[in-house]
Amino acid sequence: MSENMGLAPPKSPPIRLTREVVNSGFKQRVNELSGQHMDACYQCGNCSSGCPLAQEMDILPNGIIRLVQLGQRDEVINSETLWICASCFQCTVRCPKGIDIQAVMDALRQMALDEGVDHFGPDQIDPEQAALVPQPGLVGVYRKLST
Amino acid sequence: MAKIAYYPGCALNERSSHLDRSARDATVRLGFELDELDTWTCCGAVPPVSKERVMNLIAPSRILKNVRDSGRDILITICDFCYNTLKRTNFSIKTDDITRKRVNAFLADDTPEREYLEKDDTLWEDYAGEVRVIHLMEYLRDELGYEKITENLKRPLKGLKIAPYYGCVMLRPQNEIQLDDPENPSIIEDFITALDAQPVKYPYRTECCGSYLSVSSPDASTRLCYRILTSARNSGADAIVVSCPLCFYNLDSRQKAITEAYSDFKPLPIFYFTQLLSVALGVEYGRQGFEKHYVDVTPVLDKIDISTGKGDE
Numbered sequence: 001m002s003e004n005m006g007l008a009p010p011k012s013p014p015i016r017l018t019r020e021v022v023n024s025g026f027k028q029r030v031n032e033l034s035g036q037h038m039d040a041c042y043q044c045g046n047c048s049s050g051c052p053l054a055q056e057m058d059i060l061p062n063g064i065i066r067l068v069q070l071g072q073r074d075e076v077i078n079s080e081t082l083w084i085c086a087s088c089f090q091c092t093v094r095c096p097k098g099i100d101i102q103a104v105m106d107a108l109r110q111m112a113l114d115e116g117v118d119h120f121g122p123d124q125i126d127p128e129q130a131a132l133v134p135q136p137g138l139v140g141v142y143r144k145l146s147t
Numbered sequence: 148m149a150k151i152a153y154y155p156g157c158a159l160n161e162r163s164s165h166l167d168r169s170a171r172d173a174t175v176r177l178g179f180e181l182d183e184l185d186t187w188t189c190c191g192a193v194p195p196v197s198k199e200r201v202m203n204l205i206a207p208s209r210i211l212k213n214v215r216d217s218g219r220d221i222l223i224t225i226c227d228f229c230y231n232t233l234k235r236t237n238f239s240i241k242t243d244d245i246t247r248k249r250v251n252a253f254l255a256d257d258t259p260e261r262e263y264l265e266k267d268d269t270l271w272e273d274y275a276g277e278v279r280v281i282h283l284m285e286y287l288r289d290e291l292g293y294e295k296i297t298e299n300l301k302r303p304l305k306g307l308k309i310a311p312y313y314g315c316v317m318l319r320p321q322n323e324i325q326l327d328d329p330e331n332p333s334i335i336e337d338f339i340t341a342l343d344a345q346p347v348k349y350p351y352r353t354e355c356c357g358s359y360l361s362v363s364s365p366d367a368s369t370r371l372c373y374r375i376l377t378s379a380r381n382s383g384a385d386a387i388v389v390s391c392p393l394c395f396y397n398l399d400s401r402q403k404a405i406t407e408a409y410s411d412f413k414p415l416p417i418f419y420f421t422q423l424l425s426v427a428l429g430v431e432y433g434r435q436g437f438e439k440h441y442v443d444v445t446p447v448l449d450k451i452d453i454s455t456g457k458g459d460e
Contacts, residue, residue: 088355
């Protein structure tokens with residue numbers, strides 16, 4: 001087992017909550033793009049406990065939702081979590097409030113990519129892999145992780 | 148022989164051609180033919196990330212509209228990604244008026260000139276989600292009936308312990324896919340039973356294998372696949388059965404990296420469900436594309452007792 005196993009270390013630079021930041025429109029934009037209601041989340045943590053990739057993430061899925069509720073755009077958009085999520089819908093299936101968390105992740109990926117920076121480009125692929133991976137993997141990764 | 152419209156998708160056309168071939172071999176023996184669409188494009192592999200990106204719905208919508216226009220109402224797919232993308236696109240078109248209008252506006256706009264020349268008297272008819280997108284395994288279960296498979300077994304897989312692997316997009320999101328219970332499915336177990344083999348219970352059958360992360364974060368996928376494979380093996384499985392080309396790649400080819408990373412790991416053969424089906428229906432081993440597998444499947448094949456069946460035809 002590698003040293004990456006186990007929960008991600010807490011990432012907690014102090015955040016200052018002001019009315020301007022919380023009401024900056026970030027949460028509303030996520031609601032609009034995802035079709036989900038961020039305030040429905042009551043932080044039960046079911047999404048994070050079922051997530052097969054939680055151990056690879058810097059911010060757990062429920063943490064992402066909480067930060068969206070609080071308007072913390074930069075912390076969310078710069079999180080590695082967006083690019084580790086494999087869109088497997090486990091969280092979506094298990095959310096007791098019916099939030100499609102995968103759709104929220106998609107919306108956040110779109111907002112991050114709208115800044116114009118690809119997270120994964122053709123130059124980053126291992127050529128040996130590129131020659132073997134079935135096409136849905138190649139198409140899927142570029143559709144999700146690049147503009 | 149009944150012909151059912153069939154969308155192979157890009158993987159089955161090339162890198163996973165053994166999935167395509169074994170499916171065609173098997174279905175012919177079950178009395179129907181997979182009739183590949185005359186023209187088709189990539190479906191896009193994943194649905195668009197938001198409703199704003201309606202352009203990403205155009206390719207799958209065009210495929211579905213062509214099926215409808217050719218007078219057919221069922222479309223079979225096998226790749227789980229194609230199934231998920233086509234079915235969810237259809238769901239959006241059917242349930243969301245705005246999406247339907249926007250998609251049809253795009254489709255009407257890019258209709259090639261020749262179609263106006265050839266059939267200028269046909270009126271444009273909006274695509275409204277008329278086609279039913281079904282997975283081959285769903286067709287076998289609901290339209291053909293698994294009992295029909297059991298009746299036609301030439302080489303029953305008696306004694307084989309097979310672990311089903313569902314992965315993610317075959318079942319989820321459940322409100323749109325509605326194939327089976329997303330947490331406690333049974334469609335593959337029942338399929339295994341129909342082949343006279345024994346389904347193995349293990350905890351990770353619906354846990355993600357890493358999907359496309361295999362390309363961008365291969366180590367993450369290696370860890371996930373290790374967990375799935377060891378769990379299946381510890382539960383007594385001789386092999387795992389999958390239906391998705393990407394699950395197959397992750398669980399099969401990735402065993403090379405897993406063997407390097409984990410000293411306790413023992414390889415486990417992976418099969419497409421269509422390979423087991425066509426083997427059980429008597430298609431010769433030589434047509435299954437086993438040479439494309441990273442993990443040797445012969446230990447499993449050796450367990451199939453050909454003395455009980457009628458062997459190769």
